[in-house]
Amino acid sequence: MKTDLEKIVLDRLVTKKDVGDLLDTIDLLLNTLYQKDGDAFDKTLSTSVDEWFSDIVRGLEKNGLQKEDFLKSIGEMIKSLEEVKITIHEPPNERLKEAIKNWIDANLGTKVVADFEIKKSILGGAIISYKGKYVDYSLRKRLDSVLTKMKPQIVKSLTISHAKL
Amino acid sequence: MNIEIMLYIAAFLTAILGLVLAFVTLSYRELVKKYFHLRKENDEMSASAKAKSDAIIKDAQVKALRIIQEAELISGDTKKVLEDKLQSATSQQISEFNNFLSKAQSDLNNVLASVSKDITEQSVTEIEVFKKSLENQTLKAQEALKSVIGESNKKLESEMAVIREKRVKELDEAIFEIIRKVSKEVLTSSINTKDHEDLIVKSLEEAKSQGLIE
Numbered sequence: 303m304k305t306d307l308e309k310i311v312l313d314r315l316v317t318k319k320d321v322g323d324l325l326d327t328i329d330l331l332l333n334t335l336y337q338k339d340g341d342a343f344d345k346t347l348s349t350s351v352d353e354w355f356s357d358i359v360r361g362l363e364k365n366g367l368q369k370e371d372f373l374k375s376i377g378e379m380i381k382s383l384e385e386v387k388i389t390i391h392e393p394p395n396e397r398l399k400e401a402i403k404n405w406i407d408a409n410l411g412t413k414v415v416a417d418f419e420i421k422k423s424i425l426g427g428a429i430i431s432y433k434g435k436y437v438d439y440s441l442r443k444r445l446d447s448v449l450t451k452m453k454p455q456i457v458k459s460l461t462i463s464h465a466k467l
Numbered sequence: 468m469n470i471e472i473m474l475y476i477a478a479f480l481t482a483i484l485g486l487v488l489a490f491v492t493l494s495y496r497e498l499v500k501k502y503f504h505l506r507k508e509n510d511e512m513s514a515s516a517k518a519k520s521d522a523i524i525k526d527a528q529v530k531a532l533r534i535i536q537e538a539e540l541i542s543g544d545t546k547k548v549l550e551d552k553l554q555s556a557t558s559q560q561i562s563e564f565n566n567f568l569s570k571a572q573s574d575l576n577n578v579l580a581s582v583s584k585d586i587t588e589q590s591v592t593e594i595e596v597f598k599k600s601l602e603n604q605t606l607k608a609q610e611a612l613k614s615v616i617g618e619s620n621k622k623l624e625s626e627m628a629v630i631r632e633k634r635v636k637e638l639d640e641a642i643f644e645i646i647r648k649v650s651k652e653v654l655t656s657s658i659n660t661k662d663h664e665d666l667i668v669k670s671l672e673e674a675k676s677q678g679l680i681e
Binding site for chain 1: 635639643646647655660664666674
């Protein structure tokens, strides 16, 4: 059961930001657990937590799981998630996030999330960095490479234009 | 710098011209002085000759009158003959004197003409010499100037060629950068969102296929 819940949580986590938000949520919930006000936890669960996670937490007791243990173990699990840094030229929409998530799950496993960095200057494509390895598949690099190869021809045609002038 | 050299040469030539003109003027002045001196001498000679001839004639007349007076007994006809002869002698003296004066005048005119001709010839010769010298100097200066200008032009052309090449290179680089910029803008605007997404996923695929992600 716990494994199923972990799988559900992992399915929800696509980006590094998602991981950060969930960790903040877990910290918040753990803090409310130790408060004198017994309703604080439930209040927080209702008002400050995403519905999908609050449903999971609410169903813990039914499944025989302790809230504190679950929250702590989920927290530890998601802290150990690896990141693949993907630099793209504009913020990803939901469709792109899903596509990348599917690819990561299929190729790298479920314990990897994407860390998106936005840089308009790359024009398109992506720059990928994972476990210390780095590769540039941006459109900017491809364009620069093509233009550099074509530069002698371009300069030659410019020289002819100068001569005609 | 070249203009300065031209100015120096022009000033130098002008100075030389001035000096030669001054020399010619002084020479001419000397000759004219000589002319007037000769003329003065001639006038003096004429006056002296005239005075002497007058004195001689007067003396002769006095002697003649004395002789006539001493010979009062001589008859009237004889007296008349003597007077006629005296008159004739006087006329002859006067005529000879006039001839002498004419000759002296003619000689003087010849001398003056000769002097004037000498002055003219000498001036013309000197002017010709100066003219030739000036022409030579001018030609030399022109040659020197041509050479200086030619070298300057060569240097200038060489520098211009270097500058032109540099400018063309800068221009080519600038144009290439514009092409790069425009290409980027065209590329960005011609790709839609779906294509961008596909490119990103493709990049992940490529990274995996090259063993960079595993």
